[in-house]
Structures are given as C-alpha cells and as structure tokens.
Amino acid sequence: MDALPKKITVSASQLLTLPFLFVLCFLFTPLHIQAARAEPSDIVVNKTMTSFSKIPGMTKRELEYGRQVIEQMNYNSQRITRHISLLPGANFGQCKEIWAMLESKKASFDQILAFEQWVKLPDATMPLAVQVLETIRDLTREEVKCLRAFLGISKQRADAILSLIPPIVAMEPSGNFASRKMFAVRGITAEQALDNLSIIEKFTDKQAWVYAAFAETKRMDARTVTDxxxxxxxxxxxxxxxxxxxxxxxxxxxxxAWRWLISYFAHPVQVQEKQYYRYDGRERTQLLDAFYAAGEELVWTINSLHAVSDEYGMEISSSSLQAMPKEDLQRLFAKLSQ
Structure with missing residues (x-):
C-alpha cells in the first residue's frame, strides 16, 4: 500500500516572514532599477513638451496648461501632439481642439501611422491637421490601409486626402482593396488615383478582386491600370x-494580363466562344486549367442552393429544387451571388 503523503505545515512565523522578505528585496533594490519603470513615461512627456514648447506665441500659463494635459495623455496622443506642434500655423487654440478630439475618441495605432505619413507632406498645416485627424479617427482598418497606400503616392497636395476619404468610405471592403492596389502602381499620380475611384466604387466584389490582381502584376504602369x-x-x-x-x-x-482581358474576358459569351477556337493548343489549355481551378467556387455556390430559404424563411428541400424550372433555379442562383 502506498504511503500517504506527508502533511506540510507552515507556522505563523513563517507566513509573516514571506511578506517581510519581499519588503526587504524592494528596499535594497538599487534606486535606478526602481525608477526604470517611470523613466519611459517621463522621457515621452519631456519629448512631447520639447515639441509643444516650440509653438510660437504661447504664454507661461498656456505652457503649464499644456504640460498638465500632456502628462495625462496616452502614448498615441502624445505622438500626435509632437507632430502637430511642429506644423506651420501651429497654435495653442487648435492644440486644445485636437486634444479634446482625442479625448472624446482615441485614435488607433494604424490611424496614428496614417496621420504621421500625412504630416510629412510639404504643405501640411495645423488648421488642415484638425480636419484630417477628425476624418481619420472614423475610418475602419481597411479604409486606413487604403489611405496609407494613397499617402505613398509622391508629389501630392496635403488637402488631397479630403477628396479621397468620401469615396473610400462609401466603398465596400473589396473596393478599398482594389483601390489600395491601384495606388501602389508605379508612376500613378494622386490626380489619376482620385479620378479612378469613380469607376472602382461601381465594381462588384469579384470585379474589384480581379482588378486588384491585375494591378499587382509585374511591370504594371499607371496608364494600363487606368485604361x-x-x-x-x-x-x-x-x-x-x-x-x-x-x-x-x-x-x-x-x-x-492585358492581352487576355482585351482578347477574351471583356467580351460577351458568344464572342468568347468564337475566340476560344482561335487560340492555339497551349492557350486553350491555359484557359481551361484556369476554369477548372476557378470552378471550385462555382461548385460551392451550386452546393449552397439548398441554403436559400423560401418566403417563409424555410429551407428549400432538394426535391423542390429538382422539380423547379430552369428560370426559378437561375433566380435562386443569382440570389446567392448578391
């Protein structure tokens, strides 16, 4: 028979000793190690104050008010404060306006990075920063990605962002994705990019996805991606x-990709059928292989037909689907693609 485990007993004096040891460890820890946790916060505050104090025309009272606010800020808000303080036209009044804005709704780290890209534009100013920051705070993550890609376009004006935001906010995520890939094309200008959005915003999801793939192809240029x-x-x-x-x-x-687009995919079905027989064997095989690979998505769509419910919210049975005329099946199939 196994021996019973020994009972462990701890005396009251031993229990009292443990907290005492922790206190001793803290008391005899070198002061520079104890202060290490506070140092980063102090460093950030001092760094922010260095930038903030460069705003021209501030009184001592305004400077002290700013210090009190900055000491309570989170790291992201301090980063924004450092940037806006160095912009042309920086002033204490608009700093307070931005602080109130940040207090009411915190900016995410992605939004901060986008704002930091924007402040590097040559004609960025404090008054414009108020509008830009207010707009950026409301963007989704996908929209911020789109914005950051746009800000990567060279030689753009700082106010171009205000023309960009409304269309990308109105778009579906697939449109944001396509726009982001278009913005990254070598040689595209901000004006071209903004003009192109008027068409991208009309894309279906699948049109947006294929356009994004097209924009990513090797050696893509601004003219082709626009045309x-x-x-x-x-x-x-x-x-x-x-x-x-x-x-x-x-x-x-x-x-x-351009040749396949203009010679085949952009045409109606009857033209595509004729064009198929004009291709050589290698091209036909290439096309059929793509159809086969893409067919998996179509199979899933067909397989999901039974998930379409009737007007009462009941699932349509397999027997009902089999008995349906082609027109009704086509209607249900189209419903799945909406």
Whole structure:
C-alpha cells in the first residue's frame, strides 16, 4: 500500500516572514532599477513638451496648461501632439481642439501611422491637421490601409486626402482593396488615383478582386491600370473570377494580363466562344486549367442552393429544387451571388 503523503505545515512565523522578505528585496533594490519603470513615461512627456514648447506665441500659463494635459495623455496622443506642434500655423487654440478630439475618441495605432505619413507632406498645416485627424479617427482598418497606400503616392497636395476619404468610405471592403492596389502602381499620380475611384466604387466584389490582381502584376504602369478600368467594369462575375484565377495561377505579367482581358474576358459569351477556337493548343489549355481551378467556387455556390430559404424563411428541400424550372433555379442562383 502506498504511503500517504506527508502533511506540510507552515507556522505563523513563517507566513509573516514571506511578506517581510519581499519588503526587504524592494528596499535594497538599487534606486535606478526602481525608477526604470517611470523613466519611459517621463522621457515621452519631456519629448512631447520639447515639441509643444516650440509653438510660437504661447504664454507661461498656456505652457503649464499644456504640460498638465500632456502628462495625462496616452502614448498615441502624445505622438500626435509632437507632430502637430511642429506644423506651420501651429497654435495653442487648435492644440486644445485636437486634444479634446482625442479625448472624446482615441485614435488607433494604424490611424496614428496614417496621420504621421500625412504630416510629412510639404504643405501640411495645423488648421488642415484638425480636419484630417477628425476624418481619420472614423475610418475602419481597411479604409486606413487604403489611405496609407494613397499617402505613398509622391508629389501630392496635403488637402488631397479630403477628396479621397468620401469615396473610400462609401466603398465596400473589396473596393478599398482594389483601390489600395491601384495606388501602389508605379508612376500613378494622386490626380489619376482620385479620378479612378469613380469607376472602382461601381465594381462588384469579384470585379474589384480581379482588378486588384491585375494591378499587382509585374511591370504594371499607371496608364494600363487606368485604361483597363472600364473593361473590368463590364466583366461578368464569372469572367472576373476566372480571370483572377488565371492571373494568380499563371503569375501573368502586365502584357499577358492585358492581352487576355482585351482578347477574351471583356467580351460577351458568344464572342468568347468564337475566340476560344482561335487560340492555339497551349492557350486553350491555359484557359481551361484556369476554369477548372476557378470552378471550385462555382461548385460551392451550386452546393449552397439548398441554403436559400423560401418566403417563409424555410429551407428549400432538394426535391423542390429538382422539380423547379430552369428560370426559378437561375433566380435562386443569382440570389446567392448578391
């Protein structure tokens, strides 16, 4: 028979000794180690105050007020304060306005990074910063990614961002994604990018996804990515999905993707059928392989037909689906793609 474990007893004096040892450890810890936790906060505050104190025309009272506010700020708000304090036109009144804004709704780290990109533009000013920051705070993560890609375009004016925000906010996430890829194309200007948004905002999800893949192809340039927009807008969803698969699967470059777009995918079905027989064997195989790879999504859509409910919210049975005329099945199929 196994021996019972020994009972461990702890005396009252031993219990009292433990807290005492912790106190001793703290008391004899070198002061510079105890202060280490406070140092980063002090360093950040002092760094922020150095920037804030450079705002021209401030009184001692305003400077002291600023210190009290800054000492209570989180790290992100201090970063913003440092940047706005060094902008042309910086003044105490608009600093207070921005502080109140940050207090009412904290900015995320991604939003801070976007704002820091913006303040580097040559004509960024404090009055404009108030508008920009107020707008950035309300953006979703996808919209902020889109904004940051736009801010990567060279030679843009600081107020261009105000023209960018409304269309990207109105877009679906797929439109934001397509816009982001378009902004990253070599040589595109801010004016071109903003003009292109008027078409991208009309894209379906699949049109946006294939356009994003097109914009990412090797050696893509501003002219091609702009000229292609109306063609992508007229793509059927199935054609868009097939073309995206072809681009991704075969790693097409700009010229190859453009040729497939204008010679096949941008045409109606009857033209595509004729064009197919004009291709050589290698091109036909390439196209059929893309159709096969893209077909998995179509199979899932067909397989999900039973998940469409009737007007009473009840799932439609397999027998009902089998008995349906083609027109009704097509209507249900279209409903899944909405």
């Amino acid at each position: 292609a927009l109306p063609l992508f807008l007229q793509l059927r969803d199935d054609a868009a999905w097939n073309m995206r698969t072809l681009i991704k699967k075969d790693k097409l470059n700009r010229n190859a």
